[in-house]
Amino acid sequence: MKKIGVLTSGGDAPGMNAAVRAVTRTALSKGMEVVGIQRGYVGLLNREFVNMTARTVSGIIQRGGTCLYTARCPEFRNMDGVMKGKAVCEEIGLEGLVVIGGDGSFRGAGDLSSVGIPCIGIPGTIDNDISCTEYTIGYDTAMNTAVEMIDKLRDTTQSHDRCSVVEVMGRRAGYIAVNVAIGAGAEAALTLERPYDLNAIAAKMTKTLSEKGGKHHFIIVVAEGVGQTENIAREIQEMTGVESRATVLGHVQRGGAPTMRDRIVATEMGYHAVELLEQGIGNRIVGMKEGKIYDVDLQEGLAMKKPFIDHLYDILLETAY
Numbered sequence: 001m002k003k004i005g006v007l008t009s010g011g012d013a014p015g016m017n018a019a020v021r022a023v024t025r026t027a028l029s030k031g032m033e034v035v036g037i038q039r040g041y042v043g044l045l046n047r048e049f050v051n052m053t054a055r056t057v058s059g060i061i062q063r064g065g066t067c068l069y070t071a072r073c074p075e076f077r078n079m080d081g082v083m084k085g086k087a088v089c090e091e092i093g094l095e096g097l098v099v100i101g102g103d104g105s106f107r108g109a110g111d112l113s114s115v116g117i118p119c120i121g122i123p124g125t126i127d128n129d130i131s132c133t134e135y136t137i138g139y140d141t142a143m144n145t146a147v148e149m150i151d152k153l154r155d156t157t158q159s160h161d162r163c164s165v166v167e168v169m170g171r172r173a174g175y176i177a178v179n180v181a182i183g184a185g186a187e188a189a190l191t192l193e194r195p196y197d198l199n200a201i202a203a204k205m206t207k208t209l210s211e212k213g214g215k216h217h218f219i220i221v222v223a224e225g226v227g228q229t230e231n232i233a234r235e236i237q238e239m240t241g242v243e244s245r246a247t248v249l250g251h252v253q254r255g256g257a258p259t260m261r262d263r264i265v266a267t268e269m270g271y272h273a274v275e276l277l278e279q280g281i282g283n284r285i286v287g288m289k290e291g292k293i294y295d296v297d298l299q300e301g302l303a304m305k306k307p308f309i310d311h312l313y314d315i316l317l318e319t320a321y
């Protein structure tokens, strides 16, 4: 291939810039031209292009967000939009495309591949909810940010003998919640993947409060998919008598400088994506399997089922008190 495109789509994630940089520099070093498409599929349809040089991607590896901007594009969900996208690619001579985003973005990439524009998906989302990969770019940074925030919350929670009920992001997935609960030393994590019983959580709190040397402050992490954080805090307070406060960490978790892990994985994935396109291969998702970068057929990858981190959830239960 002589000319490829790169775009970021869906929610931004720290490390997307590192992936854009790796895609650009790898392709340039292989003698390809690289076109940056701004605002995901919206920018493809609106022809929002940037010519990518080695200098365009200078000084971005350490920055959160995405220098290419991102968007959600309802028009790309139907084949009319996809055919328009194909026509734009042909008009500017794009022979392949790297799509950095989540599973919605990959469906668009699959559709575009099926009409003759080979696309490679790179998983970029803080949620780690893409089934064919153990790891998604942004996950590590988001967890570190959430833990840092909860460490701060703990100071005030402990000083007032309170309970903090903290909601973390993850859409419908509880990966961030369980890891963050362990990392922040929380007493419980409420997720959609595992059943939980607020009465049992309250009973444990009441028991330790009554013990000599027992705990007097508590952190409960709630996954975004469970929601109802204010209500949970109120119920905990009613059941235990411990003054409880709800905190929703929100979009702060999606920002900030990417961690080393996110920079490295993004760079490896970006490199691998271009190697596939160089061989004329499209319709693949780059992922991580048993700690190594690999690629999988796009539709097969989307159809996979991802196991939950049950072992970590069990360890949380065993070590919380």
Ligand code: ADP
Pocket: 009, 010, 011, 041, 071, 072, 073, 074, 075, 076, 077, 078, 101, 102, 103, 104, 105, 106, 107, 108, 109, 111, 125
């Ligand atoms: P993510 O990629 O983070 O899951 P979205 O679900 O918002 O984020 O999807 C991002 C974009 O991918 C959408 O705006 C749309 O352009 C495209 N997309 C989403 N779902 C589909 C689909 N079923 N078919 C084709 N394209 C899709």
Ligand code: F6P
Pocket: 011, 102, 125, 126, 127, 169, 170, 171, 172, 224, 254
């Ligand atoms: O997919 C990343 C994510 O931050 C989810 O954790 C969250 O549910 C969603 O995006 C929020 O999206 P928006 O930017 O539209 O508020």
